[in-house]
Amino acid sequence: MRIGLLGTGPWAQMAHAPALEQHPEVDFVGVWGRRADAAKELAGRHGARAYDDIDALLAEVDAVAVALPPSVQAELAVRAARAGCHLLLDKPLATTVEQGRAVAGAAADAGVASVVFFTTRFLPETEEWITEQAAAGGWFTAHAQWLGSVFSGGDSPFANSPWRREKGALWDVGPHALSVLLPVLGEVRRVAAAAPGPRDTAHLVLEHTDGASSTLTLSLTAPAEAAGTAVELRGEHGVTRLPTAAPGVVPAFQRAADALITAVRTGRPHPCDAAFALRVTEILAEAEALLEG
Template sequence: MRIGLLGTGPWARAAHAPALSRHEGLDLTAVWGRRPDAARELADRYGARAYDDVDALLDAVDAVAVALPPAVQAELAVRAARAGRHLLLDKPLATTVAQGRAVVEAAERAGVASVVFFTVRFTAETAGWIGEQARRADWFTARAEWLGAVFTGDSPFAGSPWRREKGALWDVGPHALSVLLPVLGGVRRVAAASRGPGDTVHVVLDHAGGASSTLTLSLTAPPAAAGAAVELRGGSGVTRLPESAESAETALARAADALLAAARTGRRHPCDAAFGLEVTETLAAAEALLDGAAPA
């Protein structure tokens, strides 16, 4: 499958380009970026062609992988789907429900496959653990802590304008939800949301399965306090999300596997654009509470 890469930033260079170029089922043939010089440099490194025009790139590929800010991703994903191109997207799918719904509707109308890259859902240890816990129905409550030091440590993403604008809720919130939703069920109600130090937020969720969960999310944690943890409690006891040593490149290669399988079989993947929209809807409801408005 010929695939084009949209985006040339740190995430595209660290994960997308190496994973896609080395994948046996993919041919990375095209790169587009908002900075043409960066697109040419990345394309040259991986033997691809740099494009100045997105539509010209879409004419030359079968699928696209997107490593761009979510608002830009949503707009380009709609264009790619309408052109009949399969979609390997990043989280969050979008930062408004309307944007996310537009991607889902475009993909469904065009009949193209979509996969949203939630890292923990494509890492062997964590994906296996999530699947095992989802088969149990006696969970009582859960807590998820995703504490990053993006703006307090030495992170290549510290200069990201959209992360500074939207904060931890939208950057690491999707990771937490990608673990909790398949285990506890969809979110019936965002019960509470409050702000902490820096961009830290605390969110309380009621799930369709009857359990509740709490999320603590931050990109401004002290580096010594950074880390991620998920704990589930119920009739089966207490269990915690395992750590993984796998690289993002390896996980992204599995996401590419999933896209190829969905395109070949026509069966949707659990982490498709519709799931990405579900995550976006939950985050938007939490954001509305944080801003003092009633959730839609």
């Protein structure tokens, strides 16, 4: 599959570009970025071509991988879908429901495949655990904690991200938590409560249509010593916790590329497609309204 990369920032450098270059079933064609010099540097480092004209890149690839802020991603994903390109997107799909619907609608109208890179869903250990718990069923409640220290004075490459500073943990790590809870506990009936915590921390309570409830604690401003991820389920089968997965965003992103290739070949949507990511956006927008109210 011929894939082009849109974006040149830290995430594109850490995950997208090396994963695409090393993938045996991908022809990493080129890079487009909002800064031409950054696109040239990143493309040169990975044996690809830098493009000044995004439409020229879209015309020469089968798919695009996007590593851009959500609002920019949404706009360009619609443009790419209308050009006939399959979509390998990042979370969150968008930070408004309107933009999310535009992406999902454009993909559906164009008949292109889409995969959204919810990292936890593409790590083998956690993917297997999610599948097993969804099959087991009978869950009563769950608690998810996604605590990052991006804004706690460390040297995170994402600390200067304008959209993260504006939207906070709800939109940055909230999608990760929902990507685990939704396939296990089922659809969310409503966001029952949302309360702010320290700095950008958010606490959510969700009601699921099958009767289960879940709580989420999300932050990008936790102390470095307290940062980490934990998900605990309690139900008919007792208690189980999300296993610790070996870090490795490059292999995970390659698995996401595999998923896109499979979706194109088979015509079967992947569970983490744009429609699923739109539902995540809708839930987060509902929570945001409660937090702001």
